[in-house]
Amino acid sequence: MALRDAEHLQMLVGHLEQAEQHVADGERHLESQRTVVRDLERDGHYASQAKATLAQFEEMEAMHVADRDRLRRELAQGPGSRLVRAGRSARVGSPCLSPPRQIGKILSAFQ
Numbered sequence: 828m829a830l831r832d833a834e835h836l837q838m839l840v841g842h843l844e845q846a847e848q849h850v851a852d853g854e855r856h857l858e859s860q861r862t863v864v865r866d867l868e869r870d871g872h873y874a875s876q877a878k879a880t881l882a883q884f885e886e887m888e889a890m891h892v893a894d895r896d897r898l899r900r901e902l903a904q905g906p907g908s909r910l911v912r913a914g915r916s917a918r919v920g921s922p923c924l925s926p927p928r929q930i931g932k933i934l935s936a937f938q
Contacts, residue, residue, distance in 0.1 A: 839902050846895035853888040860884050 860881045867874035 836902075836905070839898060839905070843895065843898040843902060846891065846898050849891040850888070850895050853884065853891050857881070857884050857888055 860877065864874050864877045864881055867877055
C-alpha cells in the first residue's frame with residue numbers, strides 16, 4: 828500500500844473513531860433528555876420545549892449514525908477492508924475498531 832493510501836486509511840479510521848464517540852455521546856444525551864421530558868410530564872409541568880430539544884437531539888443522532896455508517900462502509904470497501912471487517916464488533920453501536928492499537932495493526936499490514 829502506498830504511503831498516501833496509508834495516510835488516507837489512518838484519516839478514515841480517526842474519523843470513524845470520532846464518529847463512534849459522537850454516537851455514544853448522543854445516546855447518553857438522548858437518554859438524559861428523555862428523562863427530563865418524562866419527569867416534567869410526570870410532575871405536570873410544561874414539557875414542549877424539552878420535547879423540542881429531544882427532537883433536535885434525535886435528528887443530530889440520526890446524522891451521527893449515518894456518518895458513522897458511511898465511514899464503516901468506506902473502510903470496508905477500501906484498502907485494508909479485510910482487517911477492518913475483522914475488527915468489527917457484532918453489536919450495533921459498538922466501535923468497529925479499538926483505538927490506536929488497531930490503527931497501528933491496520934497500517935503496518937500495508938507497509
